[in-house]
Amino acid sequence: MLRWSWLRTAAGRLRDGWRPVVETTLAATVAWVLATRIVGHPQPFFAPAAALIVLGQARGQRVRRAVEVVLGVAAGVLVADLVVQALGPRTTWTVFTVILLTIALAVAIGASTVSVVQAAVSALYLVVVSPVTESLVPFRFVDALIGGGVAVVASQLIDVRRPLAPLVAAFWRTFDDLAAVLEQVAAALDRHDAPAAVAALEQARQLDVEPLRDAVLAAGEAVRLHVRRRRHIGRLRSVDASIGQLDYAVRNVRVLARAGVTFSRLPTPVPPELGAALRDLSRAVEAAGRALAADLEGAEEAGDRHAEDADRAALAAVRTAGRLFTPGQSLPLAMIIGQIRATAIDLLRGVRADDDAAVLARVDEALGLPAV
Structure with a gap:
């Protein structure tokens, strides 16, 4: 055997x-x-x-x-x-x-x-x-x-015709893995399943953006040797900032998953809206990945459409989580709500052309926080 x-x-x-x-x-x-x-x-x-x-x-x-x-x-x-x-x-x-x-x-x-x-x-x-x-x-x-x-x-x-194809595939994998972790956390909290929450945390700890950075280096090498390199270099220049925001989002999700483990072990019932917020956030992650991949492939219209989807899903997640932000909630729940907000901000900063202040204002408005 x-x-x-x-x-x-x-x-x-x-x-x-x-x-x-x-x-x-x-x-x-x-x-x-x-x-x-x-x-x-x-x-x-x-x-x-x-x-x-x-x-x-x-x-x-x-x-x-x-x-x-x-x-x-x-x-x-x-x-x-x-x-x-x-x-x-x-x-x-x-x-x-x-x-x-x-x-x-x-x-x-x-x-x-x-x-x-x-x-x-x-x-x-x-x-x-x-x-x-x-x-x-x-x-x-x-x-x-x-x-x-x-x-x-x-x-x-292998990459002579599509030098950015491996990088696009790496973006898909990274964002899909991040979205899957959020789905796992949501499912574990829905069932109040502590072992499943621990498994989701282990998956979150495996998330890593370094393969994506390596893929950027490889794409840069392929582009330098490509005949039409100018067209591709312009697309690569915006990638570094997006990877930085994705790295922040991954760290936020790790903290969120850790708080999910704690919450699943408490006798306090888990509000069903929390799972809905996490699933909206998962959909926002998937759409953000599609938006960045489309931009790399030169499909600007598709990229804008996916960015709009990411925007709607992220704000929906924050809006739902904001309704749970009431006096007297448990610390793990407050931490999860805070990480939903932080992840939404990092996602939108990675895919939107808005400045940081505008993204922050829109997210906090959806959460119900007063404008600063």
Whole structure:
């Protein structure tokens, strides 16, 4: 039974991750073919190695990593050539001196960890594995250039037509997860189910906007290499502010879920309006996600329509919660109402063009608070 479970898990991982497997295999093979057939190098180790290293990095960092790999190889080869000429190949002192000088040089110039390791590996390979050569042609440097270039091109082929598509998908996932947590909290409170409320809190703690930030970096890299990059750069510039507001909303929902756990453990009955407010807020989150995704895809009319939906749902949630804001309510209920208000504000700031003061005024008016 355990074996079949492992096989199903492995098959699922391959189904979800087959693209990187194929991408990496093809890129390393193409780099090898180019180095052997075009350059004519009989041992192009650094061509497929550079491709593997670059593609092993997170999307959004591959251009920089490609440059670092090439520079690391160049530095390692230079140091190794000089030391081999002075001390000879494959001796203990040569290995010691090459590694020491290469790492010290890379650290002194402030190189990243990838550059340090690549420089040391390149130098060590030249000293220990590669045969001594008097050729002045920088084969290894060219090989690294080929491998890094092939990797960068391969990493962008999937997104060549729609460079922002992965970012749009990341927005959908993040907002859908946030909306699902609000639905879970609402269901747990409706049933006065403390274990379900704890489960919702655990889901809230898993919410994270960092994958979305990584997706922005990847989209920026894809856009820089895209022919029509100006059109896409304009859409990306407004994303950072929206992610910041989403981060605030995620933190608010965590606090809301924690208060939901406390409220579900009290003997105090949960007013049904509270679940309705949370579900309205969940719908506002979904609509906000659709609005931002539509803006990224250039569908401005659809984006405006979804933003209006988010506005109506968020204000409806605040309005319903405001009716529960009466003297003598329990502290957990007051905390949930406060977090509904804060989440609505952050959502609307992320999708509306209004200034912060205007958003705050409209939300507080819906809550029934006096204007300041």
